[in-house]
Amino acid sequence: xxxxxxxxxxxxxxxxxxxxxxxxxxxxxxxxxxxxxxxxxxxxxxxxxxxxxxxxxxxxxxxxxxxxxxxxxxxxxxxxxxxxxxxxxxxxxxxxxxxxxxxxxxxxxxxxxxxxxxxxxxxxxxxxxxxxxxxxxxxxxxxxxxxxxxxxxxxxxxxxxxxxxxxxx
Amino acid sequence: xxxxxxxxxxxxxxxxxxxxxxxxxxxxxxxxxxxxxxxxxxxxxxxxxxxxxxxxxxxxxxxxxxxxxxxxxxxxxxxxxxxxxxxxxxxxxxxxxxxxxxxxxxxxxxxxxxxxxxxxxxxxxxxxxxxxxxxxxxxxxxxxxxxxxxxxxxxxxxxxxxxxxxxxxxxxxxxxxxxxxxxxxxxxxxxxxxxxxxxxxxxxxxxxxxxxxxxxxxxxxxxxxxxxxxxxxxxxxxxxxxxxxxxxxxxxxxxxxxxxxxxxxxxxxxxxxxxxxxxxxxxxxxxxxxxxxxxxxxxxxxxxxxxxxxxxxxxxxxxxxxxxxxxxxxxxxxxxxxxxxxxx
Numbered sequence: 185x186x187x188x189x190x191x192x193x194x195x196x197x198x199x200x201x202x203x204x205x206x207x208x209x210x211x212x213x214x215x216x217x218x219x220x221x222x223x224x225x226x227x228x229x230x231x232x233x234x235x236x237x238x239x240x241x242x243x244x245x246x247x248x249x250x251x252x253x254x255x256x257x258x259x260x261x262x263x264x265x266x267x268x269x270x271x272x273x274x275x276x277x278x279x280x281x282x283x284x285x286x287x288x289x290x291x292x293x294x295x296x297x298x299x300x301x302x303x304x305x306x307x308x309x310x311x312x313x314x315x316x317x318x319x320x321x322x323x324x325x326x327x328x329x330x331x332x333x334x335x336x337x338x339x340x341x342x343x344x345x346x347x348x349x350x351x352x353x
Numbered sequence: 354x355x356x357x358x359x360x361x362x363x364x365x366x367x368x369x370x371x372x373x374x375x376x377x378x379x380x381x382x383x384x385x386x387x388x389x390x391x392x393x394x395x396x397x398x399x400x401x402x403x404x405x406x407x408x409x410x411x412x413x414x415x416x417x418x419x420x421x422x423x424x425x426x427x428x429x430x431x432x433x434x435x436x437x438x439x440x441x442x443x444x445x446x447x448x449x450x451x452x453x454x455x456x457x458x459x460x461x462x463x464x465x466x467x468x469x470x471x472x473x474x475x476x477x478x479x480x481x482x483x484x485x486x487x488x489x490x491x492x493x494x495x496x497x498x499x500x501x502x503x504x505x506x507x508x509x510x511x512x513x514x515x516x517x518x519x520x521x522x523x524x525x526x527x528x529x530x531x532x533x534x535x536x537x538x539x540x541x542x543x544x545x546x547x548x549x550x551x552x553x554x555x556x557x558x559x560x561x562x563x564x565x566x567x568x569x570x571x572x573x574x575x576x577x578x579x580x581x582x583x584x585x586x587x588x589x590x591x592x593x594x595x596x597x598x599x600x601x602x603x604x605x606x607x608x609x610x611x612x613x614x615x616x617x618x619x620x621x622x623x624x625x626x627x628x629x630x631x632x633x634x635x636x637x638x639x640x641x642x643x644x645x646x647x648x649x650x651x652x653x654x655x656x657x658x659x660x661x662x663x664x665x666x667x668x669x670x671x672x673x674x675x676x677x678x679x680x681x682x683x684x685x686x687x688x689x690x691x692x693x694x695x696x697x
Contacts, residue, residue, distance in 0.1 A: 208558070211662060218661045222387040230392075 240348035243301045243314040245330075246292060247337040249346070255336060256311035259287040263303035263312050271296035272303060290335060294320055295328040304349070313345050362463045366443050374603035375405035377652055381603075384653070385660045408596075415592035420492055423589065427490035432590065432597035435483030439601035442476045442608045445469040447531040448644050449621045452637035461621075461641065462531060469530040470522060473612065474515050477567055481507045483601070484569070484576060484586045491589035499585025502667065503576035506566055509674035510573075514563035516682035520556040520689045521549050521616050534620030538627075548619040555685045557617045559678050564609040566674070569602065571659040575667060610651035611644075618647050 203209045229236050238244070248255045259276030277288035303312045315337060322328040339346065379394070379402065386393025394401035419428055446469075449461030466472055481504050488500015522528060525536040533549075541547050550557045566573040577585040587598045614620060621640035631639070665673065 211658075214661045215657055218388045219657060221390060222384070224390055226387075226392050227390050228392040 238316040238318075240344045241352075242316050242318075243299050244317045245294065245299070245315055245320060246297065246301075246303055246312055246335075247315045247317075247342070248290060248332065248335045249311050249313060249339050249342055250336040251339045254281065255286065255290075255332070256309050257287050257290065258283050258285045258309055258311070259290075260285075260308065262306045262308065266302045266306045268300060268302065269296040269298045271298075287332070290332045292330045292335060293328060294322070294330050295325060305353075310346065310349065313342055313349065315342060315345065358457075358459060359463060362461075363444075366448070366463055367440065370440055370443055370604050370607060371600070373607045373652075374600050375409075377603045377606060377656070378405045378408065378599075380653065381656050381659075384656050388657075388660050409593075412593050412596040417592045417594060418589075420589050422492040424490040424492070427486050428589075429594070431483050431487035431490060432594045432601070433483075434486065435480065435601040436597045436604070438476055438480040438483060439604035439608065442473055442480075442605075443611065445472050445530055446608070446611045446615055447534055447620060448611070449641040450637055453633055460531070461637070465529070465531065468528050470518055470528045470533075474511070474518070477514075478507070478511060480601075480605070483598075487590065487598070488576075488586040491586070493589050495582045495584070496586050496588045499576040499578070499582050499588070502578075502582075503569065503586060506569075506573065506575060506670060506674075509671060510563045510566035510678070513559050513674065513678035513682045514567060516679070516686060517553075517556040517559040517563065518616065520553045520682075520685050523686070523689050523693060524549065524552055530615050530620075534615055534622065537619040538622045540624075546619060546622065546624040548622070549617040553617065553685070553689070555681060556689075557613075559682045559685065560617065561613060562673075562678060564613060565655070565658070566670075568605045568609050568655070570606065570655060572662040572665050573670060574664060575670060578664060606652060606655055607648065610648045610655065613651050614644060614647040618651075620644060 248257055250256075257274075259274050261274050261276070264272040264274045271293045273289065273291040273293075274287050275289040276285050278284060279286040299314070301314050304314050307313075320328075382404070383393040383401070394404040397403040397407045419425055444463040445466055447460075447462035452459050452461060484503040485500040488496040488498070488503065491497070521533060525533040527533065527536075537546070537548050539547050541551070545551060565571075569576050575585075576582075577587070579585075582588070587595055590598060621644040623640060623643045626636060626639060626643075629636075
């Protein structure tokens with residue numbers, strides 16, 4: 185039993201000296217520490233006015249990469265299969281473009297999404313990636329269903345994340 | 354015309370206590386935030402100064418919920434007892450020397466009673482009823498435990514509080530608080546102000562610790578003890594009824610600080626200011642300022658202690674009260690008596 189000191193040594197009550205037993209010097213020591221903290225720099229970020237800088241590894245809401253005005257996605261459905269929260273719904277269709285397949289419907293239920301990034305990991309086309317956007321507030325379940333128009337984001341905007349994925353995957 | 358003077362003084366003290374309590378709530382949040390490397394309230398008004406007013410508006414607008422099985426009358430009475438005791442204790446504390454205004458000599462205290470110190474000890478004991486009744490009437494086990502703890506704690510610490518005051522009373526030879534302050538205005542050896550903190554250091558420490566326990570503040574806030582008792586005696590209180598408990602805690606804190614100032618820190622006395630040759634009115638106002646400054650510093654000390662020291666365990670609290678504080682206070686009386694016998 186007994187309490188652990190900061191260096192991992194067990195301190196028993198009998199080990200305490202007289203000055204430690206009469207509390208007061210120890211209390212004053214503690215108070216110099218807390219009062220000293222008052223003049224240290226603060227960690228608070230004034231949120232709506234200022235944002236924290238998100239590193240490339242930040243997993244925000246998942247988006248579909250848009251290149252030359254069209255999504256990279258070929259509607260293979262892997263993301264939908266891997267999604268542990270069953271948040272992604274994909275329906276494929278044919279297209280005249282080189283990739284031949286495209287998602288006629290791509291929907292992510294943002295109430296279900298857990299931001300695990302499995303969809304991004306599994307995607308063979310680098311078509312779905314985690315963006316750095318994190319402000320998601322809805323007033324209804326319907327609003328939380330993000331269709332293709334909300335999910336598309338241009339490749340230039342996602343440049344840092346795509347770079348990061350290329351270097352670290 | 355004689356009734357106007359006390360009414361003005363009562364209004365001033367009332368406004369001062371309520372305003373001071375609001376200021377303390379703000380400071381508590383600011384200081385705790387700064388100690389934890391945060392900023393604290395800064396949205397309502399410049400630097401968050403209006404935050405207490407916003408809090409009160411919120412509390413007034415809230416629904417007042419009384420538990421179905423609660424004793425409605427006692428449940429309503431408890432916060433009223435708490436706040437009225439907290440506010441009326443201040444009545445006998447001198448916040449300044451006499452001041453000459455409009456050809457009258459005005460004593461800067463509301464009620465100049467000759468048993469001032471006894472009055473305060475009696476009222477603080479009645480103050481326990483507010484908390485204990487709140488705990489009992491809520492019909493909630495956590496509230497009841499909080500109320501019981503509060504009464505046990507206050508009974509234990511009132512003893513050492515009263516005994517540590519006896520030392521001061523023996524030195525001053527009176528129970529009148531204005532006389533206690535006047536007694537502290539002379540100098541030892543001609544340079545050391547004879548404040549009771551110098552004459553009665555042990556009494557000062559025991560009184561300080563006991564007043565922490567009396568105001569239910571950390572490290573002795575066992576009646577609230579949110580991790581184990583939810584909220585203690587005010588678990589079942591909402592809206593402004595909760596607000597009154599909150600307000601009385603801070604008003605008690607200010608009154609305790611004022612009492613510590615009066616008994617041990619020379620009250621309104623500014624060392625050597627009477628030799629500067631200032632006009633009497635200016636000197637009196639400066640002394641009121643000095644009193645307020647001392648009270649403010651002690652209040653900030655109260656807050657700083659709260660955010661530094663963890664809560665005592667219940668058995669540790671009782672052990673400290675009965676095995677350390679009580680013998681210390683009695684020994685202090687003995688030593689004071691022996692010294693007084695030899696001096697006189």
